Amino acid sequence: MNKSLRRLSFPYLLWILIFTVVPLLLVAFFALTAYDSNGSLYFTLDGFKNVFGGDTVAFSFLGLSVQLPLYINVFIRSLLIAMVCTLLCLLLGYPAAWIMAKMEIEHRRGSNILLFLLVMPMWMNALLRTYAWLALLEPKGIVNNFLGLFGLGPVQFLYNDFGIGLGMVYNYLPFMVLPIYSVLVKISPSLLEAAADLGADPRRVMLKVVLPMSRPGILSGINMVLMPAMTTFLIPDLLGGGRYLLIGNAIERQYMVSRDYTTGSALSIVLLIFVLLSMQIVARNTDPDADEGGLVA
Amino acid sequence: MKKQVKWLGPLLAAAILLLPLAGCQSSGKRQKVYVYNWGEYISDSDDSFTFYGQTYQLSDVRKDFEAAYPQYQLEYQTFDDNEKMYAKLDTQSYDVIIPSEYMVTRLIREDKLQKLDYSQLTNVEQYMDPRLKEIRYSEDDTINQEILDYAVPYFYCTVGLIYNQEVLGTIDSTDPQDVWSVLFDQTYNGQIGMYNSMRESIGVALNYLGYSLNSVDADQLEAAKTLLIKQRKEVQPIVGVDELKDKYVSGELVAGVAWSGDHTVVQQRLEAAGEDPDVMQYVLPEGSNISVDMMCIPKNAQNVEGALAFINYMYDTEVALKNAVYVGYSSPQTEVLKQLPEVLTSNVNYYPDETLLKTLEVYESTDEIDKKYDEIWQVYLAN
Amino acid sequence: MKRKLNLLYLILVYVFLYAPIVVLIVFSFNASKSRTAWGGFTLDWYVKLFHNSEILDALKTTLIIACSSALISTAFAVLSCIGIYALPGRQRRLVMSITNIPNITPDLVTGIALMLLFFFINMPFGFVTLLLAHTAFNVPYAILSIMPKLRQMDIHLYEAAQDLGCTPGQAIRKVIIPEIKPGILTALILTFTLSIDDFVISYFTAGNEVTTLALTIYSMARKSVNPQINALSTLLFVSVLILLVIVNLRTSRQFSRRRKTATPGALV
Numbered sequence: 001m002n003k004s005l006r007r008l009s010f011p012y013l014l015w016i017l018i019f020t021v022v023p024l025l026l027v028a029f030f031a032l033t034a035y036d037s038n039g040s041l042y043f044t045l046d047g048f049k050n051v052f053g054g055d056t057v058a059f060s061f062l063g064l065s066v067q068l069p070l071y072i073n074v075f076i077r078s079l080l081i082a083m084v085c086t087l088l089c090l091l092l093g094y095p096a097a098w099i100m101a102k103m104e105i106e107h108r109r110g111s112n113i114l115l116f117l118l119v120m121p122m123w124m125n126a127l128l129r130t131y132a133w134l135a136l137l138e139p140k141g142i143v144n145n146f147l148g149l150f151g152l153g154p155v156q157f158l159y160n161d162f163g164i165g166l167g168m169v170y171n172y173l174p175f176m177v178l179p180i181y182s183v184l185v186k187i188s189p190s191l192l193e194a195a196a197d198l199g200a201d202p203r204r205v206m207l208k209v210v211l212p213m214s215r216p217g218i219l220s221g222i223n224m225v226l227m228p229a230m231t232t233f234l235i236p237d238l239l240g241g242g243r244y245l246l247i248g249n250a251i252e253r254q255y256m257v258s259r260d261y262t263t264g265s266a267l268s269i270v271l272l273i274f275v276l277l278s279m280q281i282v283a284r285n286t287d288p289d290a291d292e293g294g295l296v297a
Numbered sequence: 298m299k300k301q302v303k304w305l306g307p308l309l310a311a312a313i314l315l316l317p318l319a320g321c322q323s324s325g326k327r328q329k330v331y332v333y334n335w336g337e338y339i340s341d342s343d344d345s346f347t348f349y350g351q352t353y354q355l356s357d358v359r360k361d362f363e364a365a366y367p368q369y370q371l372e373y374q375t376f377d378d379n380e381k382m383y384a385k386l387d388t389q390s391y392d393v394i395i396p397s398e399y400m401v402t403r404l405i406r407e408d409k410l411q412k413l414d415y416s417q418l419t420n421v422e423q424y425m426d427p428r429l430k431e432i433r434y435s436e437d438d439t440i441n442q443e444i445l446d447y448a449v450p451y452f453y454c455t456v457g458l459i460y461n462q463e464v465l466g467t468i469d470s471t472d473p474q475d476v477w478s479v480l481f482d483q484t485y486n487g488q489i490g491m492y493n494s495m496r497e498s499i500g501v502a503l504n505y506l507g508y509s510l511n512s513v514d515a516d517q518l519e520a521a522k523t524l525l526i527k528q529r530k531e532v533q534p535i536v537g538v539d540e541l542k543d544k545y546v547s548g549e550l551v552a553g554v555a556w557s558g559d560h561t562v563v564q565q566r567l568e569a570a571g572e573d574p575d576v577m578q579y580v581l582p583e584g585s586n587i588s589v590d591m592m593c594i595p596k597n598a599q600n601v602e603g604a605l606a607f608i609n610y611m612y613d614t615e616v617a618l619k620n621a622v623y624v625g626y627s628s629p630q631t632e633v634l635k636q637l638p639e640v641l642t643s644n645v646n647y648y649p650d651e652t653l654l655k656t657l658e659v660y661e662s663t664d665e666i667d668k669k670y671d672e673i674w675q676v677y678l679a680n
Numbered sequence: 681m682k683r684k685l686n687l688l689y690l691i692l693v694y695v696f697l698y699a700p701i702v703v704l705i706v707f708s709f710n711a712s713k714s715r716t717a718w719g720g721f722t723l724d725w726y727v728k729l730f731h732n733s734e735i736l737d738a739l740k741t742t743l744i745i746a747c748s749s750a751l752i753s754t755a756f757a758v759l760s761c762i763g764i765y766a767l768p769g770r771q772r773r774l775v776m777s778i779t780n781i782p783n784i785t786p787d788l789v790t791g792i793a794l795m796l797l798f799f800f801i802n803m804p805f806g807f808v809t810l811l812l813a814h815t816a817f818n819v820p821y822a823i824l825s826i827m828p829k830l831r832q833m834d835i836h837l838y839e840a841a842q843d844l845g846c847t848p849g850q851a852i853r854k855v856i857i858p859e860i861k862p863g864i865l866t867a868l869i870l871t872f873t874l875s876i877d878d879f880v881i882s883y884f885t886a887g888n889e890v891t892t893l894a895l896t897i898y899s900m901a902r903k904s905v906n907p908q909i910n911a912l913s914t915l916l917f918v919s920v921l922i923l924l925v926i927v928n929l930r931t932s933r934q935f936s937r938r939r940k941t942a943t944p945g946a947l948v
Contacts, residue, residue, distance in 0.1 A: 004848060009763025009775070012756070012819075016778050019816040023793030024785070026800055057679045070679050096693045099686045114690065116924070121697050124704070124917045127879060127897045128909065132700030134540065135707070140547055142703070156487070159536065170696065223784075231786035234879065234898075241493055241536035243529075245678035248788055255792060255884070258671045265796070268789050279784050336734065336906070375734045377899050384888030388806075543717065 027272070031265035047266030071250060071267060078247040081161060082230035085168040086176075089225050090218065092169065093176035097217075098210070100177075101184035115181070118174050130167050130238050137163060159241040167235040172228060176221040183217030184210070219282050227275055247271060327370040330603035333382060333391045335590065336375040338452075340616075340623035348565065349574070349638035353622045362610050369603045390597045392604035398589045399662050401448045402435040410447045410593050417605040420612035421449050426629045429453070431654050432587060436511075436661055448591035449608055452626035455588075455657065456497060457581035457646055459490075459545060459555035459563065468580050471653065476582035477505040479552045481528050489534040490541040490553025495674045496660050497586075498525060501554050504584050511661040513669055522673040526680045545577055546570060555579065557647050558626040565625075581646040587657040589629075701917070708910035725911040732908055738896040739912065741807070745892065746875040749814035754867045756815075757822030762856060764823075765830050776827070782820045790817060791884035798885065805887020813885035814875045821874060822867035829863030830856075 031048070033041045056067040059076065068076070100114050121129060136142045137157035147153035157163050187210065195205045233248030251271070254264030341357045359371050374391075376382040379400040386394070386409065396404070404410050415422055429450045435441045458476050460468065468476060480489055480501065491498055500510045502521035512518060528534060535541065535550060542559055544550045546566045555563075557579060564574035592611065594604045610616055614632040621628035621637060627647050628634065634642045642648055649657065708726075712719025729735060764775050782790055794813045803809055837859070841851040857864070879894040886895060893912075900906055 003766065005762055005766035007763065008759045009767055012760035012763060013775070015756070015760075015819065016775070019794070019797070019812075019819075020778060020781050023790075023797040024781070026796045027789065027793050030796055055676050057676065070676060074679055092693065095689060099690055102686075117694060118697070120921065120924070121701055122873075122877065123920045124701055124913055125894060125897055126877065127894060128704060128913050129700045131897075132703045135703050136699060138540065139549060140544070170700075173693075173697070227784075227786055231788045233788065243493060243536050243678060245675070249678075250675070251788060251792070253671070253675065255795070258668065258675070261796070264792070268792055272785065272789050275786060276784070373733070375732075377734075381888045381891075381899075388889055 024272075027265050027268050029265075030261050031269045032262075034262045044262065047262035047264075048270075050260075050263040051266045051270055071247075074245050074250050075247050075270075078230050081165060081168070081246065082226055085165050085172065085229045086222055086226045088165070088169050089173050089176040090221065093173055093221065094180055094214075094218070097177045097180040097184055101181055101187070104185050105187070105189050115178075118177060122174065126171060127234060127238070130171065130235060133163075133167060133170065133239065134158065137166075158239060159243065163239040164236050164244060164246075167239040168229045168232070171232075171235065172225040175224040175228075179220040179224065180214055180217040183214045187213055223279065223282055226278075230275075231271065327368060328600055328603055329372050330369045330393070330600050330607055331372045331374070331389075331391045331598075332393045332395075332607060333374050333376060333385070334393075334395045336377050338375070338395070338590075338624055339373075340619040342623070346622055347568075348622050349568075349640055351638050353618065355619050355623055358616050358619055361616065362607060365610065366603075366606055369600075369606065371607075386595055386597075390599050391595055392598045392600045393592055393607050394595060395451050395590050395592050398434045398444070398448075398591060398659050401444060401591050401593060402437065402440050403662075404593070404595075405440055405444065405447055406437075409596055411596050411598070411601070412446050413449065413594065413608070414601075414605060417602075418449065418609050418612070420609045420614075424612050424614065424617075424630045424632050425449070426631050426634070428648075428651060428654055429589070429629045431651055432589060432657070432659075433655075434589065434659060444591075448593040449612075450629040451590045451592050451611065452621075452624055452628060453587060453589040454626045455557045455581050455646070455649065456500065456586040457555060457557060457560075457579050458552060459560050459577055459579050460552035461545075461548070461550075461576055462578045463576055464551045467578070471581065471583050473504045473507065473582040473584055476580055477501060480534070480554070481505070481524065481532060483531045485532065485551055487533050487535065488549070488551045489532050490544060490550045490555075491534040491536050492538055492541075492554055493536045494538075495670060497554055498677075499670055499674065500586055500660070502528075504582060504586075507584075510584070510586055510658045511666060513665055515669075518669060518673055522677055525677050529677070529680065542566065546572075556626075557581070558624065561625040561641070579644075579646050581649060581653065583653060583656040585657060586660060587649075587654075588659060704910050705914045705917070708907055708914045710907065713907060725907040726915075729908040729911045729915075732906075734891075735893075735896060735906075735908060735912060738891045738893045741810075741890050742876060742893040745807075745811055745814055746872050749811055749818050749875050750868050750872040752811075753815045753818035753822045753871050754826075754864060757819055757826055757867060758857070758860070758864060760819075761823055761826045761830050761860075762852060764827070779820045779823055782817055783824070787880040791881040794881065795884040805885065806889040810882060810886045810890055810892070813881050814878065817878070817881055818871040818874060822871050825867040825870055826860055826863040829860040833859040 032043060032045070034044045034046060036042055051069075051071050053069055055070045057070050057073045058065050059068045059073045061080070103114070134141070138144065139154040139156060143157070144154040147155065157166070191209065192205055195209050196202075200208065230246075231248045233246065233252045236244040236246045236249055247267070251264055251267045254260050254267060258264075339358060340355050341359065342355055343357065345352055345354045347353075359373055363369060363371055376385070379396050382394060382396055383400060383403075385391075386404075401410070430445065432453075433441060434444045458468070458479070460479065465479060470476065479485060480491070491501075496510075499518075499521055502524045503510055503512055503517065506517065506520055506524065508514070508517045508521070512521075534553070535544065541550065541553060541555075542563050543566070545553070545563045560577065560579040563577050567574040567577060592608045594601060594608075598604055611620070612630055614630065614636070617628060617630040617633045618636055621630070621633050628637070634648065645653060709721050709723070710719055711722040711724070764772055767775065785793075791813075794809075794816060798805060798809045798812075833856070837855050838851050841855045842848065846854065877894070878892075879898065882892050882895055883898070886892065891899075897909055900909060
């Protein structure tokens with residue numbers, strides 16, 4: 001194409017410099033500096049010291065209890081919750097995506113409206129939808145009233161890991177279903193028939209053909225669920241009754257409540273490095289040309 | 298592929314159709330009075346309202362103001378946070394604002410308020426409850442002395458213990474140790490309510506331990522933190538704000554921290570549910586928190602006459618009564634006190650007497666307090 | 681039998697997804713302010729909504745920001761895509777991987793990074809920072825929606841147009857733009873949606889002066905959600921639902937194809 005058109009990319013190069021590269025460098029910059037009493041900046045490692053040191057809090061997992069620094073504790077807890085939530089999204093979402101894809105493949109109908117219904121809730125504000133779970137899950141809420149009919153409960157769903165996990169699965173499930181569906185739906189029906197003709201029972205077809213073929217979709221789904229689940233501060237804020245500290249809240253509090261930009265930025269940098277590293281692992285497993293592709297694998 | 302245009306069309310059309318919705322404003326020759334108040338903090342309904350057995354006819358007092366003062370047109374806006382209100386002051390000019398006392402202190406210090414012309418506030422002069430002069434609004438003595446020159450109390454409220462009398466018996470004492478002890482009692486595991494805000498929680502712990510609500514002493518704060526962590530583990534309080542009220546009504550919670558205004562709401566809901574409202578009682582311990590929302594006029598107000606008329610109108614007995622019934626917080630208007638149900642006004646927990654009043658503290662906000670409180674709150678949250 | 685089980689499973693998943701929405705809509709007609717107890721039917725909240733300047737202002741800001749950031753970022757993305765496409769291979773790949781950075785950075789960090797940028801250059805927080813921030817996170821999404829369409833087009837068309845006497849501007853307008861139009865529309869819808877639904881980035885970049893709907897809801901959720909917000913959400917939800925159902929009925933064949941290029945993105 002005409003070389004003069006390259007000039008059109010120059011404003012964009014400037015744009016990504018200002019709005020992508022510089023802001024991220026600024027986070028690193030603020031992580032290593034602080035304001036003294038005169039309002040001038042000086043170099044400091046306090047931010048990182050706060051992240052890796054400071055008060056210790058007991059961390060219990062599988063009956064094991066260790067004293068860990070506050071933020072490390074919070075970090076590990078966030079990661080664990082996010083991983084469990086991603087796994088649940090996958091276990092719940094994969095069958096749904098497969099059923100929908102099969103409808104499309106076998107009957108070429110039905111799945112449009114289902115897909116549409118899957119995306120539709122996103123048009124209602126996510127905060128409100130999450131908040132509505134409170135009404136459902138309260139001790140005297142709708143779910144417990146329903147359980148009460150069978151003489152069960154009341155169960156304390158809220159303000160604990162369960163409530164937060166549920167909020168996450170609820171919010172991120174569509175992001176798991178969509179990419180998996182978009183891969184599954186491309187599987188040619190003749191391929192499945194061929195496998196069956198060659199003697200594979202449905203279980204083997206699933207394990208040996210469908211599952212391996214849907215790997216890019218699964219990875220993309222994990223990508224779209226794990227990171228948001230780990231960094232959200234809304235869900236623990238709303239469903240944890242304001243008394244639940246995950247890494248997202250911890251960072252948000254540093255900026256908006258404590259006004260300690262140094263520690264907040266240090267936490268952000270640690271989080272970002274962690275996320276980029278784990279993305280790298282996932283990216284290595286996806287298509288090599290993915291960097292130029294669309295948004296969904 | 299061309300059909301995709303149809304997707305966008307309706308979306309943008311909807312967006313554009315909704316736009317004027319937000320912008321319609323009738324203009325007239327009347328002078329505008331810009332009032333900036335908390336949300337849900339003024340009588341705006343035409344219902345009749347039964348309050349402790351007495352029935353009151355409410356009305357939209359904003360419309361009434363415009364009827365009483367035809368030369369003025371009220372532009373009424375609401376906020377939900379003192380800091381947000383503060384930020385808006387620089388870019389927008391309001392005639393009356395109604396922030397909490399610590400924000401008033403800050404505004405006076407920054408020279409952003411004008412002194413009120415009391416000769417035009419005849420209702421205020423006549424009806425303002427003298428006990429409002431006893432409150433210690435600020436640690437700063439000069440400001441404390443002159444705060445009423447700048448600001449007129451609108452409503453006030455206290456932080457106390459709401460409790461179920463049938464379960465706990467009557468609590469007569471106002472000693473913070475006696476009052477708050479139920480909050481830390483393992484017997485009531487899962488039946489205690491706490492607000493999720495930092496100052497209310499740490500404040501209650503400090504008050505229980507006999508310290509100031511604005512303490513910056515490291516040992517005292519450490520003790521408060523340990524107490525709260527222990528409470529969280531052993532008592533497992535239910536946290537929230539608004540949802541707590543229904544839980545007191547249903548009997549799910551037996552006691553908890555409450556603003557005085559919330560207690561009246563709980564009693565009304567009990568009454569509406571056909572139950573005895575006196576089951577849930579409220580007690581205000583010494584040294585607890587009081588907060589006062591105050592009407593004031595910013596320096597850059599455009600319509601000072603209108604502002605004074607509005608402030609004065611809010612102290613009109615009929616108007617103040619409607620607001621008091623609607624809002625449910627403690628009214629600073631003496632005539633209103635005579636017309637409100639006696640069970641309410643004779644209750645020292647709502648309308649504290651001078652001795653109790655003198656022990657109450659406002660929440661001070663300084664860099665040191667903010668930082669220290671936030672640190673212990675963070676550790677508390679992670680536990 | 682197996683089909684029925686499949687269907688049942690899907691129904692359960694959709695009940696899970698729609699339960700809170702049903703609760704919200706039902707409670708927008710609740711006469712009592714309580715969140716769980718039904719106090720009779722009322723339209724009061726809908727009436728009050730139209731007199732609530734706080735909510736209406738937030739709605740206005742949200743729509744203005746969403747429309748303008750969608751238009752600006754898409755227009756900018758069209759030009760940038762053409763420019764990037766004209767770059768030599770290696771540079772193009774570099775630019776595209778930088779474009780991908782905001783995509784893989786957590787929203788939280790993006791919001792904070794932009795806040796620090798505005799803070800650092802001493803820009804007062806308000807409408808301008810909010811619009812810039814929304815445009816900043818929208819541009820990469822717009823580019824990623826348009827780029828695939830540009831790659832699908834035959835580049836010789838552009839050169840042919842110039843050989844036939846078009847100026848470069850005319851060639852872009854008359855040849856390239858019509859070719860990538862589906863991508864442009866996807867970009868507009870996607871960016872508009874992302875902007876309307878954004879909370880995290882607005883939270884860090886709006887400051888105290890301007891408020892979007894999501895921010896208003898957040899500040900209410902910490903005290904008590906005004907049923908008027910339920911009423912507004914119901915209105916917005918139902919109007920979008922009706923519009924989309926009408927469009928979907930007409931173009932249902934195309935729906936699934938489109939969804940593959942446009943993901944709704946990270947909404948929370």
